[in-house]
Amino acid sequence: MKEFDLIKIVERLFGNEDVITPAGKHDAAYVKIGNRLVVLTCDTVNEISDFPPYMLPEEMGWMAIAVTLSDIAACGAKPLYFLSSISLKSTEYFEEILKGMKKVADRYGIKIVGGDIDFSEVTTIAGFAIGEAKRHITRKGARGGENVFITDLPGKAQLCLEMLENGAKRDELPYAEKLYTPVPRIEEGMRIARYASSMTDVSDSLAVSLHQISQSSNVKIVIDNIDLSHLSGARKPLELFLYGGGDFELVYTAKSSEDGIRIGRVEKGGGVFAEFNGKTFEVEFRGYSHF
The missing domain is CATH 3.30.1330.10 (PurM-like, N-terminal domain)
Structure with a gap:
């Protein structure tokens, strides 16, 4: 299992x-x-x-x-x-x-x-x-018409781990701090909780977290702003962006926000989808798992 x-x-x-x-x-x-x-x-x-x-x-x-x-x-x-x-x-x-x-x-x-x-x-x-x-906020509460935000773009920790597995040394890693000394978004979380409708962290992967929000809130989520520039050294940057684990960032839904980067939107319906390079595809429920 x-x-x-x-x-x-x-x-x-x-x-x-x-x-x-x-x-x-x-x-x-x-x-x-x-x-x-x-x-x-x-x-x-x-x-x-x-x-x-x-x-x-x-x-x-x-x-x-x-x-x-x-x-x-x-x-x-x-x-x-x-x-x-x-x-x-x-x-x-x-x-x-x-x-x-x-x-x-x-x-x-x-x-x-x-x-x-x-x-x-x-x-x-x-x-x-x-x-x-001060306020009860969970993965449940996202509503159609809102946007999806994240405190920093995902995939950085997984990129570093893959580089190590391919023989890189620690001092060659572009985001070593993400892997060795991750910073929990305490201050950001306290601010975001004042206005966000739902929130969770993305430690297992962005895909897993968005599916959890989608299922808990009974909404459709579309990732429509995918920036892969921070993963330029990766063989499969989109894979790391969606399914890479180990990033202790917060993903949340709100009408607007200055605490994060907008990566998508919330619609009525169900499931998680992505728009990239002129194509729309369904995002799998996949990410880091201990088993």
């Missing part, structure tokens, strides 16, 4: 009426505690499926917290607290991993309040983040 098939099982078994947005329905869960709208999320990274070649231990720690905070950003929430479970095959780089986590935490004013340490044959870091949102 694919990752998204597993998520459907989670949705079926763990539906909860007390949770505003439960497991599987968005990047994070919304829970009302008193008068506060609390956002909860977790993520896991490990050296086999997530850490690219030449990654430093400090960058492993950075990535562990940054990817978790990207889910908080997709809710337009302010991150508050972070817990982590770290499984190590060696304690040699433990402090460097923590230093990387601390850099991200300090940048966003987050308190790391605890966690767990264990042994494993594979270095694995699981993160759990808690944030607070």
Whole structure:
């Protein structure tokens, strides 16, 4: 089964009426505690499926917290607290991993309040983040007549990964920071959440994220502004733009926006389509998957 098939099982078994947005329905869960709208999320990274070649231990720690905070950003929430479970095959780089986590935490004013340490044959870091949102925004809410925006053009992380797989060195990568020290769009997410009708992050791919918005909102999405100039070194730039994973950007729908780049439009109907070089084609539900 694919990752998204597993998520459907989670949705079926763990539906909860007390949770505003439960497991599987968005990047994070919304829970009302008193008068506060609390956002909860977790993520896991490990050296086999997530850490690219030449990654430093400090960058492993950075990535562990940054990817978790990207889910908080997709809710337009302010991150508050972070817990982590770290499984190590060696304690040699433990402090460097923590230093990387601390850099991200300090940048966003987050308190790391605890966690767990264990042994494993594979270095694995699981993160759990808690944030607070002022408004409930999810993948559901897009309406015909709106536009689609993204905080930065996709495909950069996947391009770097493919270059590494083809023998490139780290210092030859055009967007190394996208791969080794991704930046969660916290400030942008908080601004966008004030006016956007739907929002999610594109870590699995732009295509996957737009399909999720389309299905949740019952709308048709057309990508009509495809700029591939940033992927000029790629063999298949359109493939990276649509289906490349690892970009922790936010894609969202709104009438207008100054926080992102317009890449498409929302219409009545269903499905995701692209207009490119005078042709229109259907975009597949495809992207990064752990399985």
